[in-house]
Amino acid sequence: MTTMKKALITGITGQDGSYLAELLLEKGYEVHGIKRRASSFNTQRIDHLYVDLHEENVNFKLHYGDLSDATNIIRIIQEVQPDEIYNLGAMSHVKVSFDSPEYVANVDGVGVLRILEAIRILGLTHKTKFYQASTSELYGSVQEVPQTETTPFYPRSPYGVAKLYGFWIVKNYREAYNMFACNGILFNHESPRRGETFVTRKITMAVARIVLAEQDCLFLGNLDAQRDWGHAKDYVRAMWLMLQQEQPEDFVIATGKTTSVRDFVKMAFAECGIELEFTGASENEVGKIKKCNNPDYQLAIGTTVVKVDTNYYRPTEVDLLIGNPTKAMTQLNWSLEYDLVAMVKEMMGNDLEIAKKN
Ligand code: NDP
Ligand code: GDR
Numbered sequence: 438m439t440t441m442k443k444a445l446i447t448g449i450t451g452q453d454g455s456y457l458a459e460l461l462l463e464k465g466y467e468v469h470g471i472k473r474r475a476s477s478f479n480t481q482r483i484d485h486l487y488v489d490l491h492e493e494n495v496n497f498k499l500h501y502g503d504l505s506d507a508t509n510i511i512r513i514i515q516e517v518q519p520d521e522i523y524n525l526g527a528m529s530h531v532k533v534s535f536d537s538p539e540y541v542a543n544v545d546g547v548g549v550l551r552i553l554e555a556i557r558i559l560g561l562t563h564k565t566k567f568y569q570a571s572t573s574e575l576y577g578s579v580q581e582v583p584q585t586e587t588t589p590f591y592p593r594s595p596y597g598v599a600k601l602y603g604f605w606i607v608k609n610y611r612e613a614y615n616m617f618a619c620n621g622i623l624f625n626h627e628s629p630r631r632g633e634t635f636v637t638r639k640i641t642m643a644v645a646r647i648v649l650a651e652q653d654c655l656f657l658g659n660l661d662a663q664r665d666w667g668h669a670k671d672y673v674r675a676m677w678l679m680l681q682q683e684q685p686e687d688f689v690i691a692t693g694k695t696t697s698v699r700d701f702v703k704m705a706f707a708e709c710g711i712e713l714e715f716t717g718a719s720e721n722e723v724g725k726i727k728k729c730n731n732p733d734y735q736l737a738i739g740t741t742v743v744k745v746d747t748n749y750y751r752p753t754e755v756d757l758l759i760g761n762p763t764k765a766m767t768q769l770n771w772s773l774e775y776d777l778v779a780m781v782k783e784m785m786g787n788d789l790e791i792a793k794k795n
Contacts (some may be wrong), residue, residue: 441465441466441467441496442465442466442467442520442521443466443467443468443469443517443518443519443520443521444461444466444467444468444469444519444520444521444522444523445469445470445471445513445514445517445519445521445522445523446458446461446468446469446470446471446522446523446525447470447471447502447504447522447523447524447525447526447548447552448471448524448525448526448527448570449470449471449472449483449499449525450470450472450473450479450480450482450483451482451525451526451529451632452482452628452630452631452632452669453525453570453626453669453672453673453676454470454482454483454523454525454526455482455483455486455630456628456630456669456670456673457523457525457673457676457677458470458483458486458497459486460673460674460677461677462486462496462497464677466496466521467496467497467498468486468496468497468498469498469499469500469513469517469519470483470497470498470499470500471499471500471501471502471503471504471509471513471526472499472500472501472502473501473502473503474501480499482630500513500516500517503544504526504527504544504548504551504552505540505543505544505547505548507551507554507555510551510552510555511555511558511559514552514555514556514559514561514565515555515559518561518564518565519565520564520565520566521565521566521567521568521680522552522556522565522566522567522568523568523570523676524548524549524552524567524568524569524570525570526544526548527544527545527548527570527600528540528541528544528545528596529545529596529632530596530632530634530635531574531594531596531597531751531755532594532749532751534594534595534596534597534599535594535595535751535752537595538595541595541596541599542595542598542599542602544599545596545599545600545603546598546599546600546601546602546603547602548603549569549602549603549606549607550602550606552567553567553606553607553610553616553618556616557610557614557616562614562615562616565617566617566618566619566680566685567607567616567617567618567619568618568619568621568676568679568680569603569604569607569618569619569620569621570621570623570676571600571603571604571607571620571621571622571623571687572597572600572622572623573622573623573624573625573665573689573691573758573760574592574593574594574596574597574600574755575590575592575597575600575601575604575622576588576590576591576592576755576758577590577591577592577593577594577597577755578591578593578755578756579756579757582757582759583691583693583759583760583761584689584691584758584759584760584761585689585760585761585763585764586622586687586688586689586764590604593751593753593754593755594751594753594755597755604620604622604687607619607620608620608687611685616685617680617685618685619679619680619682619685619686619687619688620687620688621672621675621676621679621687621688621690622687622688622689622690622760623672623675623690623691624664624665624666624667624689624690624691624692624758624759624760625637625664625665625666625667625758626666626667626668626669626671626672626690627666627667627668627669627780627784628668628669628670628780628783628784629783629784629787629788630669631669631784636657636698636701637666637701637784638784638788639655639657640655640657640698640701640702640705641705641781641784641785641787641788642788642791642792643655644702644705644706644708644709644785644788645709645785645788645789645791645792646792647736647742648706648709648711648731648734648736648789649734649789649792649793650735651792651795653742654741654742654743654744655702655724655742655743655744656743656744656745656746656749657698657702657743657744657745657746657749658745658746658747658748658749658750658751659698659749659750659751659754660697660698660699660702660715660722660745661697661698661699661756662697662698662754662755662756662757663695663696663697663698663756663757663758663759664695664696664698664758665691665692665693665694665695665758665759665760666692666696666701666777666780667690667691667692667773667775667780668773668774668775668779668780668783670774670775671773671774671775672690674771675688675690675765675769675771678765678769678770678771679769682768682769686768688762688764688765688768688769689760689761689762689764689765690760690762690765690771691759691760691761691762692760692762692773692776692777693759693760693761693762694759694777695757695758695759696777699715699724701781702724702743703724704777704778704781705781705784705785706742708781708782708785709731709734709785709789710729710730710731710734711726711728711729711730711731711734711736712726712727712728712729712730713725713726713727713742713743714727715743719745720745720747721745722745723741723743723744723745724741724742724743724744725739725740725741725742726738726739726740726742
């Protein structure tokens with residue numbers, strides 16, 4: 438008889454945590470997650486997975502905890518005895534990290550160490566495999582295009598610097614204690630569950646409200662930034678594949694294509710049958726309606742619907758990210774099910790439904 442594998446996910450209430458929990462449950466895992474105590478409910482993304490603890494064979498369980506507290510990390514890992522830990526918990530907003538740099542260093546950097554030490558102290562080094570949510574923000578200012586597993590790092594935010602510590606402490610524990618610990622260097626990935634302050638979701642939600650005449654204008658920061666955007670569902674599959682390998686290694690997960698923020702805005706409007714044109718430069722650039730091919734939407738040609746607000750600029754910016762996923766595609770046999778057009782369509786459909794309900 439085979440026993441159920443146990444996984445522990447930090448950050449289970451976030452975008453990736455929710456998709457990964459679904460994937461692991463489908464694969465027959467017993468899934469444990471760490472959630473933070475909050476004054477209002479923060480489990481909307483995983484409520485559909487909840488099982489009443491009084492039922493038999495409960496395979497989904499949440500534990501209260503926080504990555505800034507070693508005591509609860511040790512207690513939960515001791516109780517669960519997981520086969521796999523996925524560390525997705527983090528203050529993940531790059532701009533906000535400039536406002537709370539010390540907190541981010543503690544949670545996104547030292548938080549990784551707390552889990553690795555817990556595994557070691559509890560004598561689970563040979564049992565528990567560890568996945569760390571590393572990021573393309575490690576590359577920061579462009580050193581090489583496209584970026585691979587060997588491109589030098591040059592982070593450009595307190596978030597990126599904290600994640601750099603996380604990356605290296607994983608590598609160090611792998612070498613020092615022979616732990617099965619991997620870094621997934623994931624490029625931006627989005628979905629209808631993406632947090633509403635990240636640029637893609639901010640755009641799709643605003644476009645939905647604009648076409649339904651619930652909002653006049655979308656204010657954005659740097660329209661020139663270019664990102665390699667994939668779909669979160671494809672990316673959580675890569676996390677799992679990394680921990681099923683014979684040997685622990687680090688992998689870049691990306692689409693290999695890059696798109697500017699400006700073009701993402703155009704794609705979101707185009708999904709609603711609206712052609713947008715940008716005029717002006719830098720702080721004075723605006724997006725205006727050029728054509729409206731959808732009779733459901735009453736938008737006058739020439740109306741300004743996008744403006745730049747420099748408050749959204751970052752003290753130091755990451756201009757261009759484009760990853761080379763060849764290693765993951767050949768070694769993990771990982772592939773993409775979504776392209777950017779399909780993802781924008783899914784996000785727009787979701788946000789139009791929400792806007793209509795409101
Ligand atoms: P989200 O912001 O959607 O989720 C972050 C999760 O971390 C939430 O569950 C959040 O809890 C939790 N969290 C925040 N602070 C703490 C803390 N102090 N202790 C415990 N948990 C905490 O991020 P994503 O799902 O998008 O990303 C998952 C991980 O992958 C993050 O580590 C992120 O930095 C990294 N990453 C993300 C990429 C992306 O494009 N999405 C790309 C590369 C890396 P709560 O719900 O209570 O806020
Ligand atoms: P990023 O994602 O910083 O790449 O980090 P975000 O969507 O926040 O920004 C992407 C780019 O868009 C520009 N931008 C704006 N960004 C936001 N949030 N709001 C705006 O109004 C706006 N206008 C322009 C930004 O300047 C930036 O260049 C995400 C997070 O998920 C990290 O946790 C993860 O590690 C990286 O992706 C890979």
